[in-house]
Amino acid sequence: MLTESIEHAGMARPAQPAMPPEPAAVGVDLGSAHTRVWASGRGTVHAANPTPAAAQRPGAVVRGRIADPEAMRTLLSGLLYGQRRPLPPGVVLVACRPVGTDARAEMALRDVMMTVFEPARLMFIDTVRAAAIGAGAAPGPLLIADVGAHVTEVAVLSGGLVVAAQRRNVGLHDHAGGLDADAAVVAAVTDLIGHVRRHSRHRQAIAAAVRGGLLLVGGGATRPRLAARTACDAGVPVRRPAAPHLAAVRGAGLAALAALRRGAMRP
Known part of the structure; x- marks a missing residue:
């Protein structure tokens, strides 16, 4: 075969053009007890948050606010490392926040999300609204x-x-x-x-x-x-709904996916 004769002659095959990484949509739900991350094509990963009893300090999230940014960055980085497929750069990210979140708490959330995910676009959604989407209301x-x-x-x-x-x-x-x-x-x-x-x-x-x-x-x-x-x-x-503890992160992920698709449709 022609392919065999080229290889036997020591000639390399022409390099194929590299395909750009597939864009990803990501939803994040930071709870006081658990942190959950949903990513398109990858599913949901979650882990228990550091607690006062285990760490002898306030938990990573207390009453819906990030109390220990470093612990939360470490936890999220570990969850991303455990994904079966790495996330590409420039994800579209939607993060849940409790209703009534003030500017200071939102700024702390924004800082952690930007540091860990480096998204191309970051949006916030009220947890109750995300849960309604994820529950298929x-x-x-x-x-x-x-x-x-x-x-x-x-x-x-x-x-x-x-x-x-x-x-x-x-x-x-x-x-x-x-x-x-x-x-x-x-x-x-x-x-x-x-x-x-x-x-x-x-x-x-x-x-x-x-x-x-x-x-x-x-x-x-x-x-x-x-x-x-x-x-x-x-x-x-x-x-x-089914799996009600995952409704919010599913809804945040679906909102991120919708935003990603809207962006792809723009000329």
Whole structure:
């Protein structure tokens, strides 16, 4: 064969042009207990965050805020190293943030995201909105509660946007080991739903969302007893998506993927 005769003559094959790396979309959800990263074509990786008991210092994330940037950078770098396919440079990144995040907390989040991922584009999304996307929620007004380790959020979404929201710095780990560890969380969700219902604006959307029941996500949604007690105390039907603790990171990843595709369609 001609190919064989060239090789036998010691002539190298013509070099093939290098293909540019495939762009990637990335979603990040930093919780008080776990950090999760979703990347297109790679799936989700996650790890437990350093805790006060283990590190003799505040956790990496406390009440939705990065308290130890160096620990968080180390953790995220380790997660990226464990990806089965390395991320290319210039990813499109969407990071979750709790509702009501102030400018200082957002700046700390931005600094960590830029240092670790070096994205071409960085966007933020409210965790409740990301979770609604990741849960595949139907269009229309939506009442959603995200129960995490140290933060509980309740919000109403209308047209895909947060129109009313409340948060409470209480979560699953605050009363762990107590006689009734879920009671404080159920009370917080019920109280927050009441606050949202009394919101003076967007009353029609809020009323429609409440009639549709509550979408429960986050680590709290993995506890069937907590969901049942919330339905009873709040007086609304409660439903849970599959893998509710991953809904936010999935939604952030899908938002990043949509942004990546929109960018690719531009002339």
